[in-house]
Amino acid sequence: MNGFAMRNTKAHTTKQTAASCYAERHAEAQDLLKRIASRLADHQKRQAAEPADWGYAGDLGRITEQLAYVLADLGDRSAVDAKGLEY
Numbered sequence: 001m002n003g004f005a006m007r008n009t010k011a012h013t014t015k016q017t018a019a020s021c022y023a024e025r026h027a028e029a030q031d032l033l034k035r036i037a038s039r040l041a042d043h044q045k046r047q048a049a050e051p052a053d054w055g056y057a058g059d060l061g062r063i064t065e066q067l068a069y070v071l072a073d074l075g076d077r078s079a080v081d082a083k084g085l086e087y
Contacts, residue, residue, distance in 0.1 A: 047056035068079035
């Protein structure tokens with residue numbers, strides 16, 4: 001796991017269980033995925049209005065690399081391997 005995944009995992013002063021913490025973070029991840037899908041659709045509409053603008057393709061290059069790392073963190077290295085990224 002990368003250093004980012006480890007923050008906020010130290011023992012809390014409350015009596016939160018690992019299962020309840022996981023459930024909260026799972027719900028947060030699901031919410032983020034829905035928001036990403038919505039923003040990705042908006043991005044596609046903006047690109048369609050400016051099809052010659054390479055900036056949109058650049059945005060997605062960076063985003064797909066980040067998503068490949070997320071997938072690898074969840075146990076599937078296929079995208080980082082296919083992109084030739086170091087993990």
